[in-house]
Amino acid sequence: MPLVTMRQLLDEAAKGGYGVGAFNVNNMEQIQAIMEAAKETSSPVIIQASRGARQYAQDRYLYHLMLAAAELYPEIPIAMHQDHGNSFETCKSAIELGFTSVMMDGSLKTDGKTPTDFEENVEVTRRVVDFAHERGVTVEGEIGVLGGIEDGHGAGGTGLEHVTDPDQAVEFAERTGVDALAIAIGTSHGAYKFSKKPDGSVLKMDILIEIHKRLPKTHLVMHGSSSVPKDLQEIVNKYGGHLKETWGVPVEEIQLGIRHGVRKINVDTDNRLAITGAIRKVFAESPEKFDPRDYMKPARDAMHKLVAERMTQFGQAGHAGDYVQKSVASMAEGYRDGSLSTQPLVAGR
Ligand code: G3H
Ligand code: 13P
Ligand code: ZN
Numbered sequence: 001m002p003l004v005t006m007r008q009l010l011d012e013a014a015k016g017g018y019g020v021g022a023f024n025v026n027n028m029e030q031i032q033a034i035m036e037a038a039k040e041t042s043s044p045v046i047i048q049a050s051r052g053a054r055q056y057a058q059d060r061y062l063y064h065l066m067l068a069a070a071e072l073y074p075e076i077p078i079a080m081h082q083d084h085g086n087s088f089e090t091c092k093s094a095i096e097l098g099f100t101s102v103m104m105d106g107s108l109k110t111d112g113k114t115p116t117d118f119e120e121n122v123e124v125t126r127r128v129v130d131f132a133h134e135r136g137v138t139v140e141g142e143i144g145v146l147g148g149i150e151d152g153h154g155a156g157g158t159g160l161e162h163v164t165d166p167d168q169a170v171e172f173a174e175r176t177g178v179d180a181l182a183i184a185i186g187t188s189h190g191a192y193k194f195s196k197k198p199d200g201s202v203l204k205m206d207i208l209i210e211i212h213k214r215l216p217k218t219h220l221v222m223h224g225s226s227s228v229p230k231d232l233q234e235i236v237n238k239y240g241g242h243l244k245e246t247w248g249v250p251v252e253e254i255q256l257g258i259r260h261g262v263r264k265i266n267v268d269t270d271n272r273l274a275i276t277g278a279i280r281k282v283f284a285e286s287p288e289k290f291d292p293r294d295y296m297k298p299a300r301d302a303m304h305k306l307v308a309e310r311m312t313q314f315g316q317a318g319h320a321g322d323y324v325q326k327s328v329a330s331m332a333e334g335y336r337d338g339s340l341s342t343q344p345l346v347a348g349r
Helices: 006-016 028-041 051-056 057-073 088-097 120-132 167-175 205-214 232-239 249-256 269-285 292-314 329-339
Strands: 018-025 045-049 077-086 102-105 140-143 180-184 219-222 260-266
Touching: 006 018, 006 077, 006 180, 006 219, 018 077, 018 292, 028 045, 028 205, 028 269, 028 292, 045 057, 045 232, 051 077, 051 219, 051 292, 057 077, 057 088, 077 088, 077 140, 077 269, 088 120, 102 120, 120 140, 120 167, 120 219, 140 167, 167 180, 167 205, 167 292, 167 329, 180 205, 180 269, 180 329, 205 249, 232 269, 249 292, 260 269, 260 292, 269 292, 292 329
Parallel strands: 018 045, 018 260, 045 077, 077 102, 102 140, 140 180, 180 219, 219 260
Antiparallel strands: none
């Protein structure tokens, strides 16, 4: 089966009232871990690569690994998504490579750090939407800016400086025609999101709920959604790591989001922690080992376990076989004939 589009996965998730995890990958083992978790739980999946991942793995390796996944697991709908595209050119190159979905993160300038103004964001996102939809490819946009800067994406700060304004979210969705909308509600990328278990003063679920009320048909996306579980922090630290105490986004808050229009949930850090903990354990307990398979296999298993758990928690488990997978060509037809129009998006219109 060829790769499918994220739009189809999210439309189906909206019908079924569940969320779909979007997991970042950089190498073969991470793709294998996700696909085994998807098979075990019978889940549709979004596999995403950042610009850094495309550089690290090289585009051609990444693309062929994804094709191998589609060939090996024909029963699983798989969307291949560009995470945090920083320019029209990045999104165009992803589409030309064969990605079936792109994020145009026009909330930041091409440096991935400096916030743009609203008009600049609308303009670049609209340009990507026109190019992508003509080819049947899905587009995610972002309005508002995440906090933190630890992994190179974000405007710094606590995450509360650039929380999404619901009025702007409505105007942005209408003027760009994006298929999915990432919003900023106080989360950040990386492990250090919150200094204690987050409450409503730092994790703005009320804003998310308000945006969903105003844009009930728009698929919302939560970035920075790792939960940074205590047990994973402890494993890393027990075997020689130095993580400071920290809190992520509790799974029950994500589940609340899913009840209010969140269809895509981005998770990278939790998998990084699972992999690192497993590798550190082998190194600490069996220092005589030097065959990479001796530590890459436990690392892959740890990520598989975590991803399967998230797939169940987000509700995508059991839904892989619900629908016939559509090609990008048929999605392009849908955008042309208006059946995939994202309008009207606004409540009451
Ligand atoms: O957006 C953040 C993801 O965790 C990807 O991070 O740019 O280090 O690959 P990265
Ligand atoms: P985490 O760092 O919380 O895993 O977020 C990942 C993300 O948002 C990728 O775009
Ligand atoms: Zn992100």
